[in-house]
Amino acid sequence: MNKVYEALHWASSFLGENNRDQNIGELLLMHYLGISRAQLLSSLQDVMPTNVINEFKHKIEEHVTNGVPVQHIIGSAPFYGRTFKVNKDVLIPRPETEELVENVLSMIQVDFGVNESLAIADIGTGSGVIAITMQLELPETHVYAIDISDPALKVAVKNACNLGANRIEFIQGSLLEPLIQKEIKVDVLLSNPPYIPLTDLNNLQDVVRNHDPHLALFGGQSGLEFYEKIVRDLPKVLNRKAIVGFEIGDGQGEAVSELLKQMYPDETITVLKDINEKERMVFVRINEKNNTEIVGL
Numbered sequence: 008m009n010k011v012y013e014a015l016h017w018a019s020s021f022l023g024e025n026n027r028d029q030n031i032g033e034l035l036l037m038h039y040l041g042i043s044r045a046q047l048l049s050s051l052q053d054v055m056p057t058n059v060i061n062e063f064k065h066k067i068e069e070h071v072t073n074g075v076p077v078q079h080i081i082g083s084a085p086f087y088g089r090t091f092k093v094n095k096d097v098l099i100p101r102p103e104t105e106e107l108v109e110n111v112l113s114m115i116q117v118d119f120g121v122n123e124s125l126a127i128a129d130i131g132t133g134s135g136v137i138a139i140t141m142q143l144e145l146p147e148t149h150v151y152a153i154d155i156s157d158p159a160l161k162v163a164v165k166n167a168c169n170l171g172a173n174r175i176e177f178i179q180g181s182l183l184e185p186l187i188q189k190e191i192k193v194d195v196l197l198s199n200p201p202y203i204p205l206t207d208l209n210n211l212q213d214v215v216r217n218h219d220p221h222l223a224l225f226g227g228q229s230g231l232e233f234y235e236k237i238v239r240d241l242p243k244v245l246n247r248k249a250i251v252g253f254e255i256g257d258g259q260g261e262a263v264s265e266l267l268k269q270m271y272p273d274e275t276i277t278v279l280k281d282i283n284e285k286e287r288m289v290f291v292r293i294n295e296k297n298n299t300e301i302v303g304l
């Protein structure tokens with residue numbers, strides 16, 4: 008086995024036999040050869056250097072045996088068309104989270120217009136994907152990216168530097184606490200908090216259970232702990248007119264919208280499904296008019 012197509016063929020059968028994602032072979036080869044998918048497909052007959060073949064085989068075997076995620080082997084993951092550095096200290100960004108960003112971008116356009124300079128907070132920023140994408144998509148905005156984990160913040164800062172997102176303030180702290188302490192108010196608050204119930208630990212795939220940081224995965228026994236804590240403090244950090252967007256786990260839509268409804272009974276709360284028809288996002292759009300009325304009461 009020394010040609011590209013032979014290596015791909017071997018990887019795809021070996022991965023398939025072991026119930027792993029068969030596309031991983033392609034992704035790894037692209038990485039090791041430093042080429043795009045199109046280039047890979049046009050070099051199927053090329054002979055590969057022995058050290059590349061050995062490294063490739065070794066990593067495929069490691070993935071099959073220990074579930075080491077391909078993103079950890081490569082050291083990066085794509086998000087919203089950009090490449091982010093990832094490691095064991097941060098949650099690997101998921102495509103579902105791109106949908107949160109996409110939806111909030113359209114809501115911002117409707118509620119605030121595109122050119123306004125907004126203050127946005129990303130709570131539990133991890134690798135920084137949400138904060139950095141928002142800053143780059145809306146260059147006028149100022150973003151606060153908060154995480155309790157110092158090692159995670161290091162990754163996020165590196166990503167912001169690499170991608171040229173230079174209007175982000177990275178703050179170490181728990182949930183909304185740093186904003187409250189510094190008396191910062193925001194127009195948009197986003198979070199993809201840890202939301203897996205602890206009781207689901209043993210049902211997770213090894214790729215997730217053994218490689219994503221547990222700090223980034225579990226939201227207490229119910230999975231809802233972080234939504235409860237964030238919602239409780241929302242009024243302290245939101246401007247009068249604001250948008251809040253949470254990523255949620257499938258089946259959490261009702262519980263999370265109920266939490267928001269108790270805090271904001273007169274506002275529009277929306278649960279949206281992702282591309283796989285799973286409940287994935289909850290938004291509340293807090294309207295200037297309603298808030299003025301409350302103030303006036």
Ligand code: GLN
Pocket residue numbers: 097098099100101104131132133134135136137199200201222223224
């Ligand atoms: N905000 C990051 C992401 O969406 C990290 C989320 C987390 O660690 N729970 O990928």
